[in-house]
Amino acid sequence: MKPKNVYALLCVLGTAFPMLELAPWVMEHGLNLRLMVTELFSTRIGAFFGLDVIVSAAVVFTFVWFERGRMKLWWAPVLATCAVGVSLGLPLALYLRESDSNSFVSP
Numbered sequence: 001m002k003p004k005n006v007y008a009l010l011c012v013l014g015t016a017f018p019m020l021e022l023a024p025w026v027m028e029h030g031l032n033l034r035l036m037v038t039e040l041f042s043t044r045i046g047a048f049f050g051l052d053v054i055v056s057a058a059v060v061f062t063f064v065w066f067e068r069g070r071m072k073l074w075w076a077p078v079l080a081t082c083a084v085g086v087s088l089g090l091p092l093a094l095y096l097r098e099s100d101s102n103s104f105v106s107p
Helices: 003-029 033-040 044-070 075-083 086-103
Strands: none
Touching: 003 033, 003 086, 033 044, 044 075, 044 086, 075 086
């Protein structure tokens, strides 16, 4: 299987799995960001995962910034990370980098 196809599959999984947890919570509480942050950081283990994801998002943003010349839609992984999370943003960045690098032909 080509890396591009693996990254595409990871984009689907990286969207579906987190949404399976988020959707019921939003149905119950609405999009209450203050409550979301409060619940996320209500325990040390939750804070650990929350901070890990925040740092990972910063890594994705940095990676995209340095690789933006190799990706036509460089802004899409940033938007995906903010909308869904690193589980979508990172594989999307890798997918775009893989796709766009194959379209450039060396002279």
